[in-house]
Amino acid sequence: YLYEVLNNIPETTDETLVSFGGYIPSSDILQELEEEWEEFGIHYYHVGFIIIDLNTGMGLSYDLDRQYYSASSIKGPYALSFADLNPDSATNFEGTIESMLVYSDNDAYTTLQNIYHREYIMQWCEECGADPEVNRYKYPHISTRDMTRLWVHGYDYINSTELGAVIGSY
Numbered sequence: 001y002l003y004e005v006l007n008n009i010p011e012t013t014d015e016t017l018v019s020f021g022g023y024i025p026s027s028d029i030l031q032e033l034e035e036e037w038e039e040f041g042i043h044y045y046h047v048g049f050i051i052i053d054l055n056t057g058m059g060l061s062y063d064l065d066r067q068y069y070s071a072s073s074i075k076g077p078y079a080l081s082f083a084d085l086n087p088d089s090a091t092n093f094e095g096t097i098e099s100m101l102v103y104s105d106n107d108a109y110t111t112l113q114n115i116y117h118r119e120y121i122m123q124w125c126e127e128c129g130a131d132p133e134v135n136r137y138k139y140p141h142i143s144t145r146d147m148t149r150l151w152v153h154g155y156d157y158i159n160s161t162e163l164g165a166v167i168g169s170y
Helices: 002-008 027-042 071-085 089-094 095-102 106-116 121-129 131-135 144-158 161-170
Strands: 018-022 050-051 061-063 068-069 142-143
Touching: 002 050, 002 144, 018 121, 071 089, 071 095, 071 106, 071 121, 071 144, 071 161, 089 095, 089 161, 095 106, 106 131, 121 131, 121 144, 131 142, 142 144, 144 161
Parallel strands: none
Antiparallel strands: 018 061, 050 061, 068 142
16 A cells, blocks of 8 residues: 555655645644755755655655665665565575675675666566666666655565565665
């Protein structure tokens, strides 16, 4: 049901705060968020986020559809998609995956990328409704909404398989 929640949040390409699922933030929460955004703005940074209560589907999002540089945050969905779609190979590379996730080891990530490319994460994108094209790149620019779709897909995998739970523990 979380995909449905994500798909029903209105598209925003500007700095718009959107509450959804019946959540109404208090004035104190709004004030705290505004103070944080001002701090980011002073340094010319942008921020996007989505907070979802996994039990109720209620939440809050901000600048959900702006593309952000993924940096190492893409390694989690990459590892989970690899384990999900090629569990035998993922088991053989478990130490590499652990190093990639626990220590953000770029060499480990590069090793897997050189062997398996981005086929699995692109397939995951198609499965969960994220734009697969952005993942043609090793460290893509991706929207908060699409990164959340990948993490929700990962959440399902972590909670439904033994290997997913192991990878999720890293």
